[in-house]
Amino acid sequence: MRRVASVVTALAVVGALAACSPETPEKPQKPVARDTPPDTRGRATPEYLVFYADGKHDQALQAVERAGGTTVGEDSRLGYLLATGRGDTFVEELGADRAIVGVSPDRNIGFATARGTGSTAPGTRSATPRTGKAAFPDASAFTESGGGEPLAGRQWDMRMIGADRANAKVPGNKQVLVGIIDTGVDGKHPDIAPNFDRTLSRNFVTDKPKDENGETLDGPCEAKGCKDPVDADDDGHGTHVASTIASPINGIGIAGVAPGVRVVNIRAGQDSGFFFLKASLDALTYAGDIGVDVANMSYFVDPWLFNCANNRSDTKKERLEQQGIITGMQRAIDYARKKGVTLISALGNGATDLGRPTVDDKSPGYPEGEQKVRRVDNSCINVPAESNGVISVSSVGPSGRKAIYSDYGLEQTDLSAPGGDTLDGKAAKATRSILAAAPERVLRATGRIDASGNPKGADVVRDCARGSCSYYQYLDGTSMAAPHATGVAAILVSRFGKPRSGGLSLAPASVEDLLYKSATQKACPNPRQYVYKAYGETQTHACEGEPSRNGFYGRGIVNAWKAATFEP
Structure with a gap:
């Protein structure tokens, strides 16, 4: 697996950032109702993308329920549930279940x-x-x-x-x-x-x-x-x-x-x-x-x-x-x-x-x-x-x-x-x-x-x-x-x-x-260390x-x- 990460410096910006008949799109699994209850301060309860291990769909549903959350949608193509839950405890309890491989907030990222x-x-x-x-x-x-x-x-x-x-x-x-x-x-x-x-x-x-x-x-x-x-x-x-x-x-x-x-x-x-x-x-x-x-x-x-x-x-x-x-x-x-x-x-x-x-x-x-x-x-x-x-x-x-x-x-x-x-x-x-x-x-x-x-x-x-x-x-x-x-x-x-x-x-x-x-093809510069000012x-x-x-x-x-x- 290739690995990478990126760092921003003062020298660079991170952020500025066919007439074909389409194939019939595959339908994602139909989401259930998404009436998101408010928390005690009147704010909408956060939603999370809950990714489950292969073949662990039903166990993931049960894990969400045990953690006090509610499943409000899902996409079986990519193996995740869309669930609501409150606080870090909900996420951490989900993460402790072997059926769950990742939990990410549904927000700008x-x-x-x-x-x-x-x-x-x-x-x-x-x-x-x-x-x-x-x-x-x-x-x-x-x-x-x-x-x-x-x-x-x-x-x-x-x-x-x-x-x-x-x-x-x-x-x-x-x-x-x-x-x-x-x-x-x-x-x-x-x-x-x-x-x-x-x-x-x-x-x-x-x-x-x-x-x-x-x-x-x-x-x-x-x-x-x-x-x-x-x-x-x-x-x-x-x-x-x-x-x-x-x-x-x-x-x-x-x-x-x-x-x-x-x-x-x-x-x-x-x-x-x-x-x-x-x-x-x-x-x-x-x-x-x-x-x-x-x-x-x-x-x-x-x-x-x-x-x-x-x-x-x-x-x-x-x-x-x-x-x-x-x-x-x-x-x-x-x-x-x-x-x-x-x-x-x-x-x-x-x-x-x-x-x-x-x-x-x-x-x-x-x-x-x-x-x-x-x-x-x-x-x-x-x-x-x-x-x-x-x-x-x-x-x-x-x-x-x-x-x-x-x-x-x-x-x-x-x-x-x-x-x-x-x-x-x-x-x-x-x-x-x-x-x-x-x-x-x-x-x-x-x-x-x-x-x-x-x-x-x-x-x-x-x-x-x-x-x-x-x-x-x-x-x-x-x-x-x-x-x-x-x-x-x-x-x-x-x-x-x-x-x-x-x-x-x-x-x-x-x-x-x-x-x-x-x-x-283009070779590395000679010398290989290039100085940028x-x-x-x-x-x-x-x-x-x-x-x-x-x-x-x-x-x-x-x-x-x-x-x-x-x-x-």
């Missing part, structure tokens, strides 16, 4: 992993320079021109992996369906809409204005019942990811890695960027049930930066929560893979050797203010990036070096891809980041464009064509690297997938093998391994052109 190059998007958490000021020149200074879409000259990332050439040869098949498990997708964006499948899109979250402590979380609800429509993204992270994968060739803005495939929004993230465990489970099972070919997961599950099954410094309740996260997500990943979904994840932005974690002082990260300092080791894992069956992607800048913020590790890094690095060169430049679509509404809300629609800084670009304008934003992070790999995987499915009911199918193990074979700090990252696989680049940098042309 994760966030996206993107780095903004200008201001921070709503709800994201960003490590900025010590001065607190943006250090980017005006994007108007970047004037490189090129063929293709109007903003193609700004897409150094697509040229690096040969996607600009691959677009003409294998743009991707409409029968290939790519799932965006993220904060949502702006399905009305002019550079996403032609490839957006609204019918299959789903939103598995309900906005939560405040957290348990009364602090602002998602903010005021924009939609009735706090349930956003399936073509909305009030964060911008998921829209950027979807655009990198599949912005069409339509004379507007940019082109994605696979501009001919379809994307489906499978939303698991809150407006604030946090992710419910249950929403992540629901998203993965839904992806499998509707016949998604490749799913992008540019986030990691929290509140534990390191998920440790048996850390001595954690309480029994905390250990059970982490065991629930590890177990539940692995079961959902296994379910999706068995249904034919190739899963690709961002590795993380902690600038850390994930094979040698030592201290975690950022967990639990939700609600705010509950963090503690604990010793950790390599038995702790990052979920889902280091869950079994997931392809994890590190980030490189425009020079091809490992990005300054990117996590790395010989055991942990499977592939690398362009994710941007504003500091990859002399001074800082926004144009070294990844340019992709951004929701106009989010840019207005965060003050990145003025009342007339003009960009206020280097991180935003406007493209106007045929009487309307669309917007794009520079972001960097392993969140931006992963969708490049996802796009290449979609090209491979388009080429080598076998016909199935209304679409194409290629086993995840085959997609993974082809991704590795088509990647461009930024914001008054110096860090040394050591690269282990050979060109065929190493801690910085994994099996290599993804190569869209080779994926579109090679014969394995």
